[in-house]
Amino acid sequence: MGKFWAVFFMVFAVACVALCAVAPYCGWWFPGDGKAHSTLGQKIDDLFYLILVIVTVTFIGTQIAIGYVLWRGATHNPNEKALFSHGSHTLEVVWTIVPSGVLLFIALYQMDVWAHYRIKTYFPQKMEPVAEVTARQFEWRIRYPARGKKLMPTPQPDDIYTVNDIHVPTGHPVAISLRTEDVQHSFFVPMLRVKQDAVPGLVIPVWWEMTDTGTFEVTCAELCGWGHYKMKAQVVAQSEDDFEAWKTTTAAEQFYDGVPRSATEVAQRPQGE
Amino acid sequence: MHGRKFSMFRHSASAALLAAASLGLVLTGSGCAKNPEAQFAWRDSTELLIPDARKTVQKTMHESFGTPHDLVAWARMPVQYGGLAPAAAATDDAAAGDAAPVDNGPFGHQLQLGRQVYMKNCLHCHGVAGDGAGPTARYLNPKPRDYRLGLFKFTSTLAPERITRDDLHRVVKYGIPGTYMPSFLLLDKPGTGDVNTKAVIEYVRWLAMRGEMEKRIDDELVDYSLASIDDEIAKAKNSYESAKASGEKADPPPSRSALTRKAAGDFKTYLAEDYADAVDGTADFIAENWIRADEEASLIVPKVARVTDNAASRERGRLLYMSDKTKCYTCHGHTGKGNGPATEDFWPKPGSTEKYANRGLHDVWGNKLSPRNLRQGQYRGGRRPVDVFRRIYAGIKTTPMPAFGGTVLKDEDIWDVVNYVMSLPYEPEVPSAGPAKAPRMAATEARQ
Numbered sequence: 001m002g003k004f005w006a007v008f009f010m011v012f013a014v015a016c017v018a019l020c021a022v023a024p025y026c027g028w029w030f031p032g033d034g035k036a037h038s039t040l041g042q043k044i045d046d047l048f049y050l051i052l053v054i055v056t057v058t059f060i061g062t063q064i065a066i067g068y069v070l071w072r073g074a075t076h077n078p079n080e081k082a083l084f085s086h087g088s089h090t091l092e093v094v095w096t097i098v099p100s101g102v103l104l105f106i107a108l109y110q111m112d113v114w115a116h117y118r119i120k121t122y123f124p125q126k127m128e129p130v131a132e133v134t135a136r137q138f139e140w141r142i143r144y145p146a147r148g149k150k151l152m153p154t155p156q157p158d159d160i161y162t163v164n165d166i167h168v169p170t171g172h173p174v175a176i177s178l179r180t181e182d183v184q185h186s187f188f189v190p191m192l193r194v195k196q197d198a199v200p201g202l203v204i205p206v207w208w209e210m211t212d213t214g215t216f217e218v219t220c221a222e223l224c225g226w227g228h229y230k231m232k233a234q235v236v237a238q239s240e241d242d243f244e245a246w247k248t249t250t251a252a253e254q255f256y257d258g259v260p261r262s263a264t265e266v267a268q269r270p271q272g273e
Numbered sequence: 274m275h276g277r278k279f280s281m282f283r284h285s286a287s288a289a290l291l292a293a294a295s296l297g298l299v300l301t302g303s304g305c306a307k308n309p310e311a312q313f314a315w316r317d318s319t320e321l322l323i324p325d326a327r328k329t330v331q332k333t334m335h336e337s338f339g340t341p342h343d344l345v346a347w348a349r350m351p352v353q354y355g356g357l358a359p360a361a362a363a364t365d366d367a368a369a370g371d372a373a374p375v376d377n378g379p380f381g382h383q384l385q386l387g388r389q390v391y392m393k394n395c396l397h398c399h400g401v402a403g404d405g406a407g408p409t410a411r412y413l414n415p416k417p418r419d420y421r422l423g424l425f426k427f428t429s430t431l432a433p434e435r436i437t438r439d440d441l442h443r444v445v446k447y448g449i450p451g452t453y454m455p456s457f458l459l460l461d462k463p464g465t466g467d468v469n470t471k472a473v474i475e476y477v478r479w480l481a482m483r484g485e486m487e488k489r490i491d492d493e494l495v496d497y498s499l500a501s502i503d504d505e506i507a508k509a510k511n512s513y514e515s516a517k518a519s520g521e522k523a524d525p526p527p528s529r530s531a532l533t534r535k536a537a538g539d540f541k542t543y544l545a546e547d548y549a550d551a552v553d554g555t556a557d558f559i560a561e562n563w564i565r566a567d568e569e570a571s572l573i574v575p576k577v578a579r580v581t582d583n584a585a586s587r588e589r590g591r592l593l594y595m596s597d598k599t600k601c602y603t604c605h606g607h608t609g610k611g612n613g614p615a616t617e618d619f620w621p622k623p624g625s626t627e628k629y630a631n632r633g634l635h636d637v638w639g640n641k642l643s644p645r646n647l648r649q650g651q652y653r654g655g656r657r658p659v660d661v662f663r664r665i666y667a668g669i670k671t672t673p674m675p676a677f678g679g680t681v682l683k684d685e686d687i688w689d690v691v692n693y694v695m696s697l698p699y700e701p702e703v704p705s706a707g708p709a710k711a712p713r714m715a716a717t718e719a720r721q
Contacts, residue, residue, distance in 0.1 A: 139455040257658045
């Protein structure tokens with residue numbers, strides 16, 4: 001019976017490792033293609049993978065040790081006399097020092113990423129926000145400055161407005177000013193590894209740097225009311241030129257006075273904008 | 274006369290019934306009752322008809338529109354039900370050539386998809402019947418729209434016309450800032466042709482037509498309602514009392530049961546002679562209105578491009594705003610904060626001398642309304658200049674905001690007012706001087 005339990009626990013451990021190994025190929029991993037699409041997100045992922053390696057080594061090591069002990073216990077000679085031990089001081093020191101060292105290493109090593117986000121070069125207060133994102137039950141409203149202008153803290157006549165549609169340029173770090181109109185919300189872009197609470201009364205700068213163009217889902221990560229689940233938006237990352245062109249067309253639509261100007265516009269008018 | 278029925282649940286109904294019966298004991302025993310089945314609630318005016326009339330209306334509505342589980346695609350309503358109607362499919366082969374891509378789906382699929390999207394996203398505020406009385410509605414101010422008058426506020430059409438599909442599309446896509454209507458921009462994945470959005474718009478239009486149909490038939494049958502019987506009794510009683518007081522001889526007032534019997538008898542005649550025509554006429558009226566809304570002639574297109582937005586134009590706009598021609602300030606206030614003197618008055622209910630219990634303005638549903646605070650920079654019907662132009666041109670339907678276009682103001686004047694109003698959020702708050710105190714009034718007059 002002892003052998004059965006030894007094998008049982010080992011099968012369980014092997015199954016765990018195997019399941020984790022195939023998970024990324026079955027879509028049971030990070031959202032989207034599994035990669036972070038912001039520079040900081042990649043650093044955060046690196047930290048995650050580092051810790052994953054450490055715990056994997058630890059897990060496999062301890063499981064092998066447990067398996068060895070169980071198997072030894074199941075196959076020992078019943079006539080053998082039990083060994084009585086008061087413990088090993090050396091062993092205790094080793095298994096205290098080694099994990100402490102590992103933890104201390106993680107604690108110190110990750111500080112660089114934190115500093116990179118909060119303190120180093122791109123501390124967001126040194127950056128010009130591309131847009132003001134205002135959370136509200138249950139949508140995201142976005143205000144951009146006009147082309148070639150800076151975002152002002154209060155609305156300006158030539159500001160451009162969108163809803164649930166956040167366009168940002170790639171190639172350099174971008175920042176947004178995050179606000180909420182009512183309750184607490186949380187701006188979460190899983191594929192960028194960006195998450196920041198929006199707190200009533202505060203304007204919170206959030207920054208990231210896109211690594212490529214694409215469309216990325218935004219969700220609310222703070223239960224904000226009955227419509228929380230439908231509070232979705234998208235981040236559309238575009239090249240600098242596309243971003244500026246998008247601003248131009250969006251501004252043209254926003255300042256549309258309803259008078260058809262050309263033959264093509266006349267043809268398009270009945271379908272709306 | 275009627276379209277085809279299609280059922281979502283009928284086939285699985287018997288199997289489900291069996292399962293439900295066996296589960297029923299367990300579920301009710303543990304306090305976990307089945308959700309009530311979705312139903313189109315009847316208007317109060319339907320419930321208040323005498324029984325024969327009520328049953329007749331309900332029968333007509335069932336035949337023409339069905340129930341939430343068993344929709345009827347009534348060919349007379351201008352709704353894109355999706356697919357080819359069975360009758361049209363046989364005869365329409367030649368005509369289909371120049372139409373847009375032929376929709377080969379089963380007839381009614383768009384309405385069914387619309388129902389599905391509506392039930393998931395809209396129902397909890399707007400209600401099953403589109404009556405604006407879903408479970409979350411009671412917590413909201415402003416109230417969710419009650420579609421059943423067929424009237425919507427933010428349209429691009431002339432004052433008497435209905436809302437267009439494009440207008441509904443904008444509202445669903447971008448929401449209504451300042452209200453609880455959120456944006457459903459991402460309801461459809463990009464490149465899928467807005468299938469869900471288009472379907473839910475058809476469903477909303479269909480609900481609006483259904484609601485208006487019920488209301489208009491009820492209005493036709495108002496003589497056969499319990500309320501009118503009450504009225505008649507009260508009137509007869511009054512004349513009897515006054516006759517008695519002056520010593521004349523008079524018949525005592527008739528009993529309620531006699532009057533109800535008489536109304537039932539009258540209704541029988543009406544049903545045999547006029548009812549079918551009334552339903553026909555109502556259906557035609559509704560269908561024509563909704564078809565006309567999407568025609569190009571109903572769209573408000575400014576005759577002139579936006580007048581250059583400069584200080585002179587804004588000043589002209591300001592003087593118009595303060596003039597007795599428009600009286601904008603009476604509601605929107607001298608500083609544009611939506612606190613004009615009209616908000617302090619008691620206003621009579623439409624079509625009666627009775628006044629609302631609360632001060633201030635009301636919409637046709639009887640909800641209290643605040644005139645828009647023009648300094649917030651929040652534009653419920655859209656912030657494009659053309660949106661604000663259309664608000665002024667055709668007014669805001671269902672609200673006291675009147676239509677100025679074509680009659681009171683020329684298009685150039687409207688643009689001046691648009692320029693003034695849209696500059697307000699960025700201007701310091703100085704009360705506008707009235708025309709009497711404004712020396713430059715002459716400039717406005719010279720322009721006209």
